[in-house]
Amino acid sequence: MRGVIMILYGIYTSPFVRRIATTLKLYDLEFTNIELKTSNAAQLSELRSKNPLGRVPAFETDAGALLIDSIAILDYLDRLVGIKKSLIPSDFEQRTTVMTQIGILNGAMEKTVSAVYEIEKRPEDKIHQPWLEQLHQQTKDGMEAIDNLAMTPWINGEKMTQADVSAVVFWDAIKQVRPNDVPAIECPKLVALSERANSLSAFSETYKVRGH
Numbered sequence: 001m002r003g004v005i006m007i008l009y010g011i012y013t014s015p016f017v018r019r020i021a022t023t024l025k026l027y028d029l030e031f032t033n034i035e036l037k038t039s040n041a042a043q044l045s046e047l048r049s050k051n052p053l054g055r056v057p058a059f060e061t062d063a064g065a066l067l068i069d070s071i072a073i074l075d076y077l078d079r080l081v082g083i084k085k086s087l088i089p090s091d092f093e094q095r096t097t098v099m100t101q102i103g104i105l106n107g108a109m110e111k112t113v114s115a116v117y118e119i120e121k122r123p124e125d126k127i128h129q130p131w132l133e134q135l136h137q138q139t140k141d142g143m144e145a146i147d148n149l150a151m152t153p154w155i156n157g158e159k160m161t162q163a164d165v166s167a168v169v170f171w172d173a174i175k176q177v178r179p180n181d182v183p184a185i186e187c188p189k190l191v192a193l194s195e196r197a198n199s200l201s202a203f204s205e206t207y208k209v210r211g212h
């Protein structure tokens with residue numbers, strides 16, 4: 001049964017949540033956002049009723065089905081809007097290219113999330129510095145690999161794809177949390193891409209500064 005509005009659980013400071021919100025807006029799909037923070041005990045308990053992992057994003061379809069993990073949610077949204085509108089191309093070669101790019105971007109973002117948790121969740125004397133350095137390096141390597149291959153105006157040329165949405169929301173998030181005393185990430189093309197994308201309402205309306 002369809003008819004009830006789709007619900008996105010999670011807060012836009014999570015890049016994985018923001019990429020779903022941005023994609024929903026780019027697809028002109030109506031949805032409600034319920035801001036559940038994993039750092040708030042009551043909200044975490046509500047989130048666990050949607051996702052046993054207590055992780056965001058969680059997503060409820062208009063038929064009441066629950067989806068977790070942003071890749072699975074994107075897959076659902078792409079099927080909903082159809083191949084003409086989907087930000088992941090259906091053409092075999094183009095699809096493989098975009099999926100590879102998304103895979104690198106996911107990894108780069110996950111490494112930064114792990115680095116943030118290493119710093120914020122561990123007592124200071126338990127932080128394992130070599131591991132932390134490796135995480136920072138992996139994010140740098142992943143984002144710079146995408147910057148190297150990026151074309152203009154979008155990563156794959158004339159048409160925006162999910163690689164652009166993911167690159168922009170991840171870049172915006174990484175910039176906010178990356179410490180100054182680790183190797184800087186050199187991504188001039190992603191800087192320009194983020195500026196261009198954030199002039200679109202689907203990106204600017206979902207941009208949120210951590211801690212606000």
Ligand SMILES: N[C@@H](CCC(=O)N[C@@H](CS)C(=O)NCC(=O)O)C(=O)O
Nearest residue numbers: 014015016038055056057069070071
């Ligand atoms: N692979 C997942 C990653 C989601 C993720 O890492 N979410 C973080 C926020 S950015 C979270 O909920 N962390 C809390 C936890 O893992 O306990 C996805 O793509 O949805």
